[in-house]
Amino acid sequence: MRKKIVLIDGHSILNRAFFGLPDLTNAEGLHTNAVYGFLNILFKVLEEEQPEYLTVAFDVHAPTFRHKMYDAYKGTRKPMAEELRQQVPLIKQVLEAMGIKIMEKEGYEADDILGTIATTAQEEGLEVSVISGDRDLLQLADEHIQIRIPKTKMTGTEIENYYAKDVVARYQVSPKEFIDVKALQGDTADNIPGVPGIGEKTATNLIVQYGSIENAYEHVEELKPPRASKNLKEFWQQAVLSKDLATIRTRADISYDLKEAKLGELYTQEAYALFQRLEFKNLLNRFDDSAKVVTKHECVLIQNKDEAAAILAKAKEATKDDLLAFYIVQEEQQVLGVAIAYAKDQMFFLQAQEVGQMSFFDDDARADALELLNQLKQVIASAAKVSAFHLKEAVKMMQLRYQPKYFDPEIAEYLCNPLKKSYPYEDIASQTGLGMLPTKNETLGKTSDAKALKEDTGHYMTYLGNLLYTTYACVSVYEEKLKKEKMQKLFEEMEMPLVFTLASMEKWGIKVKAEELKAYSQQLSEKIAVLEKEIYAIAGEEFNINSPKQLGVILFEKMQLPNAKKTKTGYSTAADVLEKLAKDYPVVSKVLDYRQLTKLKSTYADGLATCIASDGRIHTTFQQTVTATGRLSSTEPNLQNIPVRIELGRLIRKVFVPEDGYVFVDADYSQIELRVLAHMSGDENLIEAYKSAQDIHTATASKVFHIPMEEVTPQIRRNAKAVNFGIVYGISSFGLSQDLSITRQEAQEYIKQYFETYPKIKTFLDGLVEDAVNTRMAITMYGRKRPVPELSSGNYMQRQFGERIAMNSPIQGTAADIIKIAMIRVDQRLKKEKLQSRLLLQVHDELLIEAKQEELEQVKQILSEEMEHAAELSVKLEIDMHSGNNWYEAK
Known part of the structure; x- marks a missing residue:
């Protein structure tokens, strides 16, 4: 029985894996999707083939003879995406750790190395499997050389297999003739020019009939269609060049020792360490204990x-x-x-x-x-x-x-x-x-x-x-x-003291009136039942409103509503689709209301009831290490996501109450992110608007739309508010047009006018993106760093997303840092002054205190002093503060 060798086209498989899987990054910010996909293909092939020998060939960056030939007709090879390029040395490091033979030589591409090894190995009596995403290698296929072309998908790896007979069955030509087909049709991906006007079908027909481009050229006058005859005559030299470019060298001048390619133990300690570093947790179970336990320590x-x-x-x-x-x-x-x-x-x-x-x-x-x-x-x-x-x-x-x-x-x-x-x-x-x-x-x-x-x-x-x-x-x-x-101060003076503040907040929790929560749930049930009947009456039949499939059929087939979007599973009933129809179609408006109320009932009215502890209070957990920007999050349950957009949602705050003898005090930063933007950008116009105590959105509307402040209508102010906050989040003209229901051109003009009004903001935001592109980091005023690997993506949408992160993270992160400082100082003041009042919740820009009735004025003073002076900015930090007998009243 013939022994077997597997040959892998390194760059080709890495490329396939890169484009077949979504982007992955490890803790160090290294892109890893191509390496991960490559390894999955490798393991699948090895399990199927069970070879004795394995070699992976790579192109080299030094010019090969093909590069020089490209230059002859001014061809251009597309540059490799940066995040893919970064993974080439990484996969080589992994392969070396696994003891796998790597072949590369200056002046030769991987194709020529593979072609030479495959031919030599076959002649020496080995069965050969060549793994590549490049169909050029089909020209190597014969009865002992199989070409295997994998496709990487989220569902797994599929592989097409070709011996010589399979090439003929699929493409109607032999492996050697496959070269001539490509010489005629060309290949833009490989910069093979081919013959203009001759596509795959014509090229195949000509080679089936004549066997080679040379024989076809001898019969050039009789070629059909006439366009092929004319163009082959005119571009004959280009066809010859194309054939040379498409031909893989099978006698390249390389030194290769088969013994070095013999497969040994792949799952080494070095490989295990790399897999852990790259966070390939799904692959770690391939290693036995001798590789896994690199070191261990014992506790007595x-x-x-x-x-x-x-x-x-x-x-x-x-x-x-x-x-x-x-x-x-x-x-x-x-x-x-x-x-x-x-x-x-x-x-x-x-x-x-x-x-x-x-x-x-x-x-x-x-x-x-x-x-x-x-x-x-x-x-x-x-x-x-x-x-x-x-x-x-x-x-x-x-x-x-x-x-x-x-x-x-x-x-x-x-x-x-x-x-x-x-x-x-x-x-x-x-x-x-x-x-x-x-x-x-x-x-x-x-x-x-x-x-x-x-x-x-x-x-x-x-x-x-x-x-x-x-x-x-x-x-x-x-x-x-x-x-x-430069994050020592951030760690020691912000994050570590915050641990103790959060511990206190979690320990106290917040009191909930269980009976009122139950009554609120019942109120929602009644409103949901009414909405159900109204929706059924308009639709003319009963159906499952919660089923996107059934809802889509009702709205877009039975009722024939416009703007239907068909997906694989039916019509899209996503919120953005329905919101565009809600104004003109009452049934859609009612469906959206129904969704809001069922969400309120399941997540909040019923969900919160299960979280009430034996002391009658809900003890949420604040997560300090979850968000990339430094913001806190809340879980089990999430009390930072209590609804505020609709009145019925806000009413749930009534069930959160202080202990007897206490009152709630709620303090909320006013436009903190815009104030941070004013300070960090140093824009005099925005700073002056704040210093003169103008309503910032009215002032922006007046400046951007060139109208006196007294003529700014509520609608114009809302538009200016959307621009103000949109700028902080790096909003695009498309995003703003969607938010304001205006044309993209109008939105672009709004943004242009905004930057003309506040010119230093544009300079500042552009500078943030430029810095992040250079450093791959977005940094807050306090030195908190957020990696932005998206900026190196080959995907345009990902890079755009990265630019928005680069603009927003320093602003949002700085605001989050300021709120953390305020929390710590408020908590420490309450304890230092030996007050019975306590900090209970932080909801992004808002702090909630359960204040002892006799300490109310003292608590208000502490909140005012510590929140307004948590940071010294070029504009004043202002807060809105209210008190009440429940969270609804205090807010």
Whole structure:
């Protein structure tokens, strides 16, 4: 049986994978979709072929003979997309780590290397499979050389297979004749000029009849159609050149040793480390444990109370001038124990002898768990520096007060790499050069902490050791990293104090009147039922309004409404489609109202009811490491997304109430992002408009539309408001035209007039884009960095999106930073002045305080002072402040 060799056209497969998969980037901002797709094709081929030998050939950037021939007729090769070009050295690095033979030689393209190796290997008795996205290679096919052409899709990889007989069956010509067909028809992708006026069908017919371009030329007078005869005569030299360009060299002057191509162990430690770095998590299960566990650290299990006390005493002494790392192991609020490290090699897990229920919200703990936490709290109090994963949870459990010594590795990594979705310890270890550590899942599987601790103690101690080692050892690395990136102050003075403010807010939660929420839900149900009947009456039949398919049939087939958009699954009933019809068709307006009310009922009225804790309050979780701009988000439930656009939506705020003897105070920044824009751009006209206390939207309308301020109508002001806020978000003329229901030309004129009115804003925004193009970063006033990999995309729409990010992130991010500063200062003032009032919520530009009735004026003063002076800008920060007996009244 003949042995087999697989040959891969490196650039071609990388190119196929790049355009077949959506863009992917890892934490470092490296584009990885082409590499990921390439590897999936590689593994699929290897599993199918089971070859003994493997080689990947690449083009080189030095001019080849084909480049010189292109120059002869002034052909131009399209430049490679930047994000694809960046992945070429990356795939080579991966292949080298896997021990795969790479071939490239100056002066030759990959085709010629593949052609030469394939021909030689076939002559030496090997079966050959050539993997390429380039159909030029079909000319190599014979009974022992198979050409395989993969197509990368989101659903997987499909491969077309061609031996010589398959080429004839598909294209009517032999592999060698395939060259002549291409010489006649040309190929713009490969800059092969061909013969003008001869397409694929004519070229195929001519070669089927005459066998070659030379024989066709000998019969040029009798060629059909006449156009082919005329053009082949006129462009004969171009046809000859095209054939030479299309012909793959099979005797290239290359040095190739088959032994070096023998397949060995692909799944090496080096490859595993690279796959982890590139975040190819779906491919990691291909590696066995010898590759996965590059390094590991062990935690010592302590179950004796006296030993635990001795270790805590030693830790207290050792960390007075040094670092303490800790982690509280808890599951469903059951404290299982405490893991501590007071040196890289001194890590211990102190198991709670009596596991008790721990409520984060009412300070209730039981027996040994409480005692253990109290002892840990004393060690923390005396330590010079303290590092902990999930620090916010520990703050809530032990009621820790803020000190500058605290460090959370997740937040440090978030500042360095804000585009990631999560920040597990193994990624942090990798990013800080601490080694490749196995994940929790790789160490323990899906076993719960309590079960693993009991039944798989050894592996659990390894998991804790890896986590704790990372928590301890990464601190010095991040301190240098943050210093180098000029984000040390941002981390120490904003993000870390914020952990304690958020912990306090989550611990307090917000009181909800459950009965009123139930009544609100019932009110919505009644309105939804009325809308259903009205919609059915207009439609003339009952149907499932929630079904886009059924709704589409009713609206666009039965009722014959205009502007129907057909999709694969039926008619589009997306909001943007329906909103254009709502003014003229009452049924559509009612459908949109129905959707709003059902969303209100399911997400808020019914959804919030399930989130009320035993203390009658909802305790949301504020996420500090989710958004790329630095904004906070809220989850379980999301209290930052309470509806405000329709009155019925706003009414839900009535169910949020203060405790007896308290009142709500709500303070909202006025146009903070526009004020930030005025400051950062330095535009005198916009600054002056704010300083003269003009209504900014009226002032903008007056300047942009050249009318006196007293003649600005509400509609014109609304248009100016849309332009003002649209500019902050890098709005396009198309986007503005959609928002204002005007023509694109009118919208473009509005934007042009705006920039003429505020010229420094245009200069500033253009400068932000230029800086981001050069640095691939958008940076806030406080030094927060947001990578913008979209700017290097080969896709025009992606680059446009990147430009909007470059314009908006510094403004939105700076506004978010200012609000964080205000939150911290307000919270710290309330505590410093020993008030019973507390900060409960932050909703983007808004802070909500539950104020003790007697402290109301003092709270208002604190809010005013701290929010208005959170940043010193060239325009005043202003707030709107209201109080009330529920959130609706206060807002």
